Amino acid sequence: MKTYSIYYIIILFSLLLLGSCKKDGEFVLKPIKAVKPFEMSGYVVADTLEQYFDGVKVRDLYGRVSLGYVTPQLAFENDIIVMQLKKKSTGGIIYEQKFNINDDNNVIPKFYFDGTQVTSSYQYPKPQGREYLVNFYLDAPKGTPPIDISLEVLEYYMDNDNKIIVVNTTSFPITTNLQIGKWTNYLTIEPPTEVVPTQEGTEIYPVVAIKDAKTKKYLINGDVVESSIQVEIPDQWTSQGKTQSIHLVAKVGPTGSLYFRVNDLVQFFPQ
Incomplete structure (x- = not known):
């Protein structure tokens, strides 16, 4: 047809x-x-x-x-x-x-x-107080390994070419061994604990990143920045909770490397 x-x-x-x-x-x-x-x-x-x-x-x-x-x-x-x-x-x-x-x-x-x-709608729980809830669904090409998702606190600086140079990362796991085609349960993201810079001239910034669940390496080119995805993270000043339902869609780019499209179903189905 x-x-x-x-x-x-x-x-x-x-x-x-x-x-x-x-x-x-x-x-x-x-x-x-x-x-x-x-x-x-x-x-x-x-x-x-x-x-x-x-x-x-x-x-x-x-x-x-x-x-x-x-x-x-x-x-x-x-x-x-x-x-x-x-x-x-x-x-x-x-x-x-x-x-x-x-x-x-x-x-x-x-x-x-x-x-x-x-x-008629996608159902999700309302957060309580300052609670940050998130669940994930993974779509990826056949052969893509299971993934871990973690909060990574980066210590970095910008070089003369405005390239991010990461000198240290502190990892806080969110979920492990996420399989293709399955929603996780709702998980709680806590504000990351304070990380002290190890050298002068660096900045601290948290991201959510994807790792290969088997090798524990960052999934895209072994790079934490390239493997980061758009997920909102609470901090110590957060006063209102939030729910996110993240659909991760992995695609193969022109160079053969993976990249991710991220959709939050909560934004598409507001309560």
């Missing part, structure tokens, strides 16, 4: 609006009755969803689902358009919605798919 992007479908719909052709007295392209706005947003993990309109596959959905800056339109050949989300691994229909030509707006409610079912 051919897969078409939203962009090309919009272009196709635009062309169909210009008219329909007949062959031997029959319409080759069915006339379009109406074009109506369409919106959707959601988040998908654990398994890819395939989106179909009237039996035609439009695109695969994984991670953050958004139409971005595109303003898509639904082209109604009939009074009803049937949209289905199918689980890619099984082909089973996970969600179905019908759009009516008489509706001004056609919106798929924001959803979360956990690999098994579609729900």
Whole structure:
């Protein structure tokens, strides 16, 4: 089955609006009755969803689902358009919605798919007091080792080329042996204890970094800075707690090295 992007479908719909052709007295392209706005947003993990309109596959959905800056339109050949989300691994229909030509707006409610079912939101605990909670989900290419995630307090200075030179690190484990395709439990991040510089002219700065769970080396090029990810860290002045649900998506860059995209589902599903 051919897969078409939203962009090309919009272009196709635009062309169909210009008219329909007949062959031997029959319409080759069915006339379009109406074009109506369409919106959707959601988040998908654990398994890819395939989106179909009237039996035609439009695109695969994984991670953050958004139409971005595109303003898509639904082209109604009939009074009803049937949209289905199918689980890619099984082909089973996970969600179905019908759009009516008489509706001004056609919106798929924001959803979360956990690999098994579609729900209206992603659920997470509220922090108590100054508590900082975080859980992690790892997606990575086949063969990527399990990872450790730790809070690393860097002692560093900037050289004449504005390059970060790390002279010392103090490590505080957050979670170990994180496997691909699994959420961790919610973990508590404590403010790092005070670290005293070992030499003059250096600064102290905390980051969250990823290590190979087997070798204990920093995962990306053995470098703590390159292996750091965007996770908010409390300090001794933190007065309000926070929950973060971090989806780590490892990709292979042009040079063959891994890099990570980081999405916080709590920001996408605010309570």
